[in-house]
Amino acid sequence: MIGATTLKEEDLSATIIDGKAFAANLRGKIAQQVERLKADHGLTPGLAVVLVGETPASQVYVRSKGKQTVEAGMQSFEHKMPASTSQAELLQKVDELNNDPAVHGILVQLPLPDQIDEQAIINAIDPAKDVDGFHVINAGRLMTGGKGEAAPLVPCTPLGCLMLLKDHLGSLSGKTAVVVGRSNIVGKPMGQLLLAESCTVTTAHSRTQDLPAVCRGADILVAAVGRPEMIRGDWIKPGATVIDVGINRVEGEPGPDGKPKGKLVGDVATQEAMEVAGAITPVPGGVGPMTIACLLANTVTAACRQAGVSVPEV
Ligand code: GUN
Secondary structure: OOOOOOOOHHHOOOEEOOHHHHHHHHHHHHHHHHHHHHHHHOOOOEEEEEEEOOOHHHHHHHHHHHHHHHHOOOEEEEEEEOOOOOHHHHHHHHHHHHOOOOOOEEEEOOOOOOOOOHHHHHOOOOHHHEOOOOOHHHHHHHHHOOOHHHOOOOOHHHHHHHHHHHHHHOOOOOOEEEEEOOOOOOHHHHHHHHHHOOOEEEEEOOOOOOHHHHHHOOOEEEEOOOOOOOEOHHHOOOOOEEEEOOOEEEEEEEOOOOOEEEEEEOOEOHHHHOOOOOEEOOOOOOOHHHHHHHHHHHHHHHHHHHHOOOOOOO
């Protein structure tokens, strides 16, 4: 049936991993933690998000981050700067936020305009407030397995993927994991997180030879390439758990007005994959909602560490 355009219900066997529901539950727990922090320690975690320019997708993300931060009972600080902002001006903003005691987490929305060196900005953020986990200190701590005081803040999207995997599979120890994509935001930290769970990890990418064969070896397949439906059903090992990080906007079927409607697809051809995989995250409603929920969790963690209190149990 692979490649068929219409599929019957009974052909689809994979379990759908409901990231939307998992994220809603996580946000509920975070809201309870925030309530306890306020009541017991007079601590209200604060998250500052900086948006440079007016990229529509970034504006949407930043709006949702602000809304969900407030819904969790935290303080949200939004800083919008023009697309013409210089590196020095943005560094000054970061410095101001580093020194603001009401701000426990700082996120500078990426990508940044061409005149700004992204790494220079990321590495100017106080590592204790780096809720994206992109600072070299946090990346290094993740790689070297830092614990306790030296525990990293972990990038939100791979952290969300790991939570879904552990919830679905329990122990990941000994499993073969293939991560397709090597970005600093998802692919590289995802590989490190899976390695820390004792998976045997391959990080594949655009130059990997015979990528379908590499993917077919995976018990756990994480797709983070940003190419619509690149990973086909026959690239997947029967019974594998597939995590689709892609959020790609493509032209869909024509609407009533005859014009094609935009729709979101992942990096995996979901319908095909569902015939082979054991479980898969949908797009939308899989990994996407987990990213902001993990950002809120990182903000609580950062606030607690800065205030010298432990993260409350709920
Ligand atoms: N742009 C796309 N994903 C992210 C993310 O996780 N953090 C930041 N800061 N920018 C992004």
